[in-house]
Amino acid sequence: MNLKYLYNILCMLAVSLAATSCHDSDSTDEPDPPVPTRPSDSVHRTVLVYMLADNSLGTWSNDLSDLNEMLSAAATGALNGGRLIVYHSRPGTDSGKAPQLLEVTADGIETIKTYPDDPSIYSVDADRMSQVIDEVKALAPADDYGLVLWSHANGWMETSMSRSFGDDRRYTMKISSLAKALDGKDFSFIYFDCCSMASVEVMWELRHAAPVIVASGIELPADGMPYDLTLPYLFASGDPDVVGAASTTFDHYDSMIGSARTCAMTAVNTSAMQALADASGDIFAGVTEFDPSLSSVQPYFRSAVRTYMYDFEDYIERLNPTPAQIRAWRDALADAVVYKANTPSLFNLVDIDRYCGLGSYVILDSREISAFNYNEREWYRDVVSRSPLLATDNP
Incomplete structure (x- = not known):
């Protein structure tokens, strides 16, 4: 057994003892120390x-x-x-x-x-x-x-x-x-x-x-x-x-x-x-149909653990914004996301070709807004629901 391994074992033992030292209701041990008053x-x-x-x-x-x-x-x-x-x-x-x-x-x-x-x-x-x-x-x-x-x-x-x-x-x-x-x-x-x-x-x-x-x-x-x-x-x-x-x-x-x-x-x-919400809302306000390509947005999850999060930039681009809208949106995203980085894949199961730093739920049909209570999210109410396709479905 090398010294580094022995040291790690001793540290883990010390942490385990400290983290399991609560006073059980049936224990006869000394009571836990009082919370400091000052x-x-x-x-x-x-x-x-x-x-x-x-x-x-x-x-x-x-x-x-x-x-x-x-x-x-x-x-x-x-x-x-x-x-x-x-x-x-x-x-x-x-x-x-x-x-x-x-x-x-x-x-x-x-x-x-x-x-x-x-x-x-x-x-x-x-x-x-x-x-x-x-x-x-x-x-x-x-x-x-x-x-x-x-x-x-x-x-x-x-x-x-x-x-x-x-x-x-x-x-x-x-x-x-x-x-x-x-x-x-x-x-x-x-x-x-x-x-x-x-x-x-x-x-x-x-x-x-x-x-x-x-x-x-x-x-x-x-x-x-x-x-x-x-x-x-x-x-x-x-x-x-x-x-x-x-x-x-x-x-x-x-x-x-x-x-x-x-x-x-x-x-x-x-x-x-x-600013990102404002720029996104302007784009959603022009969404009058669900583009079939939305089903191909970059996912951030694997099939065994479905978070239904997709790359937000890939999503926005498929909503057909005007050149001025997408420029304003990208400027807002750059101000909001101050750091982002990703490995090439998720557990070698899903390629991560796009990672703008923020995921988003993707709506393919107006009936999907209630999935997982999405229509109760502030982002849906404040931004996504500006689409004429969804305006009548607001909670």
Whole structure:
């Protein structure tokens, strides 16, 4: 056994012990430490990782792997004087392993709080997320706050069998509920460490949640963001370098071979979303028929995991905009998408020949607007429904 392997095993053991130290209701162990009543001194940045792992990702120990990466980064000074807080909804909530609030430091992982052992409370509930954010801001005050959303995700889709963001014991969070939970929380960035959230529908719904949002338009490997490589960017002095974090994640996977070489990353300037919505709405207002070529728009998904996200630029081009309209639209897209990159394929199953940075649902027939509650999305109501073909179908 080489030393590096032994070191990794010991780190994983330490993380596992820290992450499973909650006080079970039938335990005779010492009670968990009380929540601090006074905040410590303010720092330049606090980053909250909202980690929902009571699902297959936790079963595969992806949460422990990522906590290990965070611990390694903190040990090398990556936090730059900032604070890294993790809300850990861990596997086994129904059997007494209640969610915990952890702090990752250069010295290890500290349990700040163990939440009440109440399996009826789900971490995908907007009120729980809002509560956690408020508690973190009180306990770890900072000049600037960042948010990482860690779990499964499925873009804008909202049905009982799909998820927008999150998976807590098979319960999920609608994108509208996520927008509600994040309203007024004043994050400088949001980084989606999950699949398929870089869609125009999601970015429009969350346009007021943070100035910059990082996400992927496609399904990502379960390992997700390499925290040991990206945390130095998120804790950079001055403004957080979220593009640096996104590009580092992309480069990490782009350097792999075979089906492991799968990644697409996007960084969006949300202040430019209004101009993109205006330019898109002008084009949809002229759509009087469904072009048969819409069935050939570049997909961002494989048949086994259907997110119904397609390349937004490829879609817009097939709506027959005027030369002036497409120029204005491309200018707006360039202002909104400040970074994008993609590997040549998705798990060697789907070629990614086009990736403008944002996905979109493609409507081939007016009867499809209610699929997955699409007609309840703000993007549909504010932009897509301007088409005369859809105007009479507005909710």
